[in-house]
Every structure is written in structure tokens, then in C-alpha cells.
Amino acid sequence: MLGLELIVALGAAVVLGSLLAPRLRISQPVVLIACGLALSLIPVFRGVGLPPETVLLLFLPVLLYWESLTTSLREIRRFIRGIMLSATLLVVVTAAAVAAVAHALGVDWGSAWILGAAVAPTDATAVAALGRALPRRQLTTLRAESLVNDGTALVIYGVALSAAAGGGAFSPLLVTADFLYSFLGGAAVGVAVGWAMLEGRKRIDNAMVGNAATLLTPFAAFLGAELIHASAVLAVVACGLYLSQAAPLAISAYTRQQTVAVWSLASFMLNGALFVLVGLQLPVSAAGLWASEGRANGQAIGQILLVGVAVYATILLTRLAVLILSAYVIRAVDRRPYQRQLRTTNRARVMSTTAGFRGAVSLAVALSIPDAGQYPQRDAIVFLTAFVVVASLVVQGLALPRVIRWARIPEDTSVTQELLLAKRTAAEEAFRALPDLARELRIDDDVLERIHAEYDEHLAAMNAGFDDSDDPAIVRTRQYTRLRLALLGHKRATVVRLRDARTIDDTVLRIIQAQLDAEELRLARPQETE
Numbered sequence: 039m040l041g042l043e044l045i046v047a048l049g050a051a052v053v054l055g056s057l058l059a060p061r062l063r064i065s066q067p068v069v070l071i072a073c074g075l076a077l078s079l080i081p082v083f084r085g086v087g088l089p090p091e092t093v094l095l096l097f098l099p100v101l102l103y104w105e106s107l108t109t110s111l112r113e114i115r116r117f118i119r120g121i122m123l124s125a126t127l128l129v130v131v132t133a134a135a136v137a138a139v140a141h142a143l144g145v146d147w148g149s150a151w152i153l154g155a156a157v158a159p160t161d162a163t164a165v166a167a168l169g170r171a172l173p174r175r176q177l178t179t180l181r182a183e184s185l186v187n188d189g190t191a192l193v194i195y196g197v198a199l200s201a202a203a204g205g206g207a208f209s210p211l212l213v214t215a216d217f218l219y220s221f222l223g224g225a226a227v228g229v230a231v232g233w234a235m236l237e238g239r240k241r242i243d244n245a246m247v248g249n250a251a252t253l254l255t256p257f258a259a260f261l262g263a264e265l266i267h268a269s270a271v272l273a274v275v276a277c278g279l280y281l282s283q284a285a286p287l288a289i290s291a292y293t294r295q296q297t298v299a300v301w302s303l304a305s306f307m308l309n310g311a312l313f314v315l316v317g318l319q320l321p322v323s324a325a326g327l328w329a330s331e332g333r334a335n336g337q338a339i340g341q342i343l344l345v346g347v348a349v350y351a352t353i354l355l356t357r358l359a360v361l362i363l364s365a366y367v368i369r370a371v372d373r374r375p376y377q378r379q380l381r382t383t384n385r386a387r388v389m390s391t392t393a394g395f396r397g398a399v400s401l402a403v404a405l406s407i408p409d410a411g412q413y414p415q416r417d418a419i420v421f422l423t424a425f426v427v428v429a430s431l432v433v434q435g436l437a438l439p440r441v442i443r444w445a446r447i448p449e450d451t452s453v454t455q456e457l458l459l460a461k462r463t464a465a466e467e468a469f470r471a472l473p474d475l476a477r478e479l480r481i482d483d484d485v486l487e488r489i490h491a492e493y494d495e496h497l498a499a500m501n502a503g504f505d506d507s508d509d510p511a512i513v514r515t516r517q518y519t520r521l522r523l524a525l526l527g528h529k530r531a532t533v534v535r536l537r538d539a540r541t542i543d544d545t546v547l548r549i550i551q552a553q554l555d556a557e558e559l560r561l562a563r564p565q566e567t568e
Contacts, residue, residue: 044086047077052310065435067167067313071428074317085325086318093402095260097308099274101163103256104305106185106278110544112537113178114279117380119368121179125186128360132158133194135356136349140422143345148202149415155195156404156423157353159187161397163309168435169393173447174545175382176390188399189224189269193217195403223268228276231259235277236284245293252297255281282544286534291555298552312398316427319401323417323424342418346425353426358391385445392441396430456542460550463536464529475524485517489525519561526558 051073059066077083114121133154140150162184169177197213235255242248256274263273289297328339362384369381404423407416476486530551537547 043082047080047083048311048314049307051077051314052307055314056310065168065438066310067164067431068435070310070313071317071431074314075320076317077314078318078321083318085322089405091406093312093398094270094406095257097163097312098271098399098402099256099260100301100304100308101312102185102271102274103259103278104301105162105166105181106275107282107301108548109181109185109279109282110178111279111283112540112543113175114182115540117175117179117182120364120380121182121186123364124179124183124361126190127364128357129158129187129190130194131360132353132356133191135352139348139352140345143348144341145345145415145418146202148198149419151198152195152202152407153349153404153419153422155191155198156400156419157349157396157426158194159191159396159399160184160394161399162188163312163399164395164397164431165393167309167313168395168431168438171439171442172389172393173386173442174450174453176386176393176447180390180393185275186272188271189220190217191403192269192271193220199407220267220269221272223266224263224270224272225276227262227266227268228259228273228278229280231255231262231273232277232280232284236281236288239285240288245290245296248289248293249297249300253300283538286547286551287531291558294551295555295559313431316398316401316424316431320424320428323421342421343425345418346422346429349422350426350429353394353396353430354391357394358387361387361390383445386447389438389441389445389447392434392438394430395434396427398427400427453543453545456546457549460533460536460542460546464532464550467532468525468529471528472521472525475528476521479517479520479524481517481521485521488518489521522561523558526554526561530554 051070055070055073056066059069062069078086133151136154136157137147137150140153141147145153160180160183162181165177165180165184169180172180193213193216196216232255235251235258239248239251242251255277259273259277260270263270365381365387400423401420404420407419472486472490475481476489533542533547533550533554536542537544
């Protein structure tokens, strides 16, 4: 019964914490961590840990898939150089800096590198939950970085784990080859799974069955990459990014609305449960460390806490230093006018550093260390990782709103402008296509005039009822509905074309697509949406 009790407790904690957070004016993840700590006081939940396979096989594919589906590929392309530098070079430098600091404070080199690999990557789910108030550019780049950098960290972790166990000499060439294979193989698997799933979805008319296939998609991508020992994380991300570009015209409005509803709820619950589990895990980590170091050895516990504070300070200082130095190096090397448009301020880099949260993925990496005797500092690594994660979520989470105000980033109105552009362009092109569509569908002239006047005056669409009657009024209503649906399809194709031409952003596409889907559902027959 413990499993069922834990599920109910996690769900209740997510609901309660989400309700309390706005009233307390504290970030939701911080409140959820506190709920997890409170649950650890209940006897039945004492000693309940966070199995790493749960995060890696259940939480991570779902959350990364939804994040990649709802991010902006255009913005990723625009800032690709900075994103890739942060997702690769910054992770390596951070892991190395953490390893050096931890080793200087008494941690052996193998364990120090494992710790560095665990705490180096930022967490996509934490960024999405805590960084909503960030300006659009910083939020997009942070989300993109967090989607990719787990792959880099896992490569470092594998090398460090092998070295700590005495698995042989370090070979930069082999590590580089492993890194490239992991990234390229994961991306290839993700795109292949995305293409296969999309082709299958095109042949599924039943929305419920289609969404069942959608739920399998991230797990299929994850499994495919695992089978060839490539980056499963990058496979899920690549799959989501591919489908975000290819799926808008291939899936019906009803299926898409159901998909958004299902994934939004699943993402909300799983995201919240992760933060509760982080709070629940902290006492377990402390207990493991306490047992391994001995109750009487208070000096050793104090030393571990000192290492935790030093490691946490190191990841912040390293991130800020790399962001500033890389910006000035790029500025010195690349003086193109386009590059000047992408420049930002050091205040913005401080804000990006503050928003670089660590999350449950770091804990999963630390917890995946085997319990074998060749890893004597496993409990210390788990505790230090949990310490850094909680400190990141609490300290940075509470500081971020103030840092955002201090940074004084100008308001980004591009989404509003592009939204108006997309609406106007879609309506104008649908209006121009109206006569041709009416002829193709053999629409009566009076129905055509009715639609023409409606588009011309920007009137709201009329809900039409359908039955089996041959009454002329009902026939005209059916024709009216068919023509409106055809115009909506034309508008949707226009907006997708604007997105593909990079005239508008994916965010704008999703806003208009939701509006078009809602209008289509008001017009379509009930049986057509089942």
C-alpha cells in the first residue's frame, strides 16, 4: 500500500502547494519542496527515496518532450551558438571547476568529477517552473540549453564513473568520439521516431487512439536511443522539435486540443511531483551521509557542508564567468552587424546565472551511482547534490524576481506584433481565397455572400446545428459550415507558412492555432470530433 499512499500524498502535496504558493507570494517549487520535507516527517514516508530510474524513465521523457514541443525553434536557430556553448563548453567547465574545488576540500578526484557531472547541467523543468517571469529571449535560450546539456553531463558522468572504479586511463579522443556519437545518434533516433509517429498519426482518425500513440512517442524515442547507447535525452528533444514543426497541418483540431489538455495536466502534475520528491529526498540523503560518516564524527559532517556551500558558489561563479568571457570573445571575433543585434548586457547575464536552476535530473545522476564498495563516497555525493539542488531552487528561486527587476531588460513586444501580423495576413489571404474555395465546394451565391460579409465586417462565427433534414435552410447552413472550415484550413496553412519562413515565431503559431482550433470545433459536427 505504500506505493498508493505515496501517489495520493504526492498528488495532494502538488495541489495544496500550488494553491498556497500565490497566497504566500513564494515560488511554487519552493513551496512544493517544503511540502516534501513535511511529508518526510510522517512515519510511513520516512526513508522513502527517489529512485533514479523513475526520473530517467518516467518523468524525464514526458517533461522534456513537452518542453521541446512548446519551445521556439526559430529562437533556438537564432541563438544557436550561445545555446550550444552553454550546453557543452559551460557544462564541461562547470564540472571541472566543481571537481577542482571539491578535491581541494578533501574529495577524491573520481568522486569529485562525478559530483561535477551531477551538478553541472541546468534543469529544464525547474527553468520552466521558476523562470516564467524571465524575458522571452532569456527564457527561450535557458530552456533550449537545459534540454541539451543533460547529454553532455551524462557523458562526463560515464567517464568519471569509470575512472572512479579504476576502469582505465582517460582518453580525450575516445571521450570526444563518445560525445559525438551520443549527440548525433540521439538526434537521428529522435527525428526517425518523430517521422514514424507522425506518419502513423496521419492514418489514425480516432482522436483518443491518436493521443494514446502520442503518449508513447517520448518513451519510444528514449528507448530507441538507449538501444543504440546514444543520448536518450537528446532523442526525446529532437523528436519533440521535429513534431513541433511537422505536425500542425497533419493532426485534426480536436485531437490537438485534446493533446494539449492531456500533456498540460500531465506536465503540471509530474513537474510538481518532482519538486515534492526533491524535498522528500533531502532527509534520506542526510540520513545516508550521517550513517556513513558516523554519529560522533561531527567534524566530517561539517566538512561536507563546507564542500556543499563551496560547490554551490562555484557553479554560480563559473556560469557567470563563462557567460561574460564567451560573450567578449565572440564579440572580438565576430563583428558582423547581425551579431551586434544579438548582444546583451552583463545584467542580463547575471539574470541568466540566477535562473540557471539545478533540479531532479542532477539527483537522478547522483542516485544512479552503484552501491558497490568501489564508490565509498557515494552518500556524500548524493547529499552534496541534494544540497546544491535545494539551495539552487530556494535561494535562486526567491532571488530571481528581484534580479529580473534589477536587470531592467526592455519589454519584448515582438510576439504581440507578430500575432497581429499573423492574424491580419491569415484573414486577408483567406478572404482572397474565398471565391475559389466557394467554386471548388460548389457553394451557393447567397452562402458566399454571407461569408463574404462576415469576413468583411469581422463578425463572430455563428454556431450551426446539423440534422438529417433536407430543408433548404439546413442545406445552406451545412454549406456555410463547410466553407468556413475550408477557410480555417487555409488560414492555418498560411500561419504555418509564415512560421516556416521565420516571419513569425512558434509562439505566435500556437496562439493562433489554438484560436483556429476552437473556432473549428464550434463549427464541426459532434461526430466528426469523436
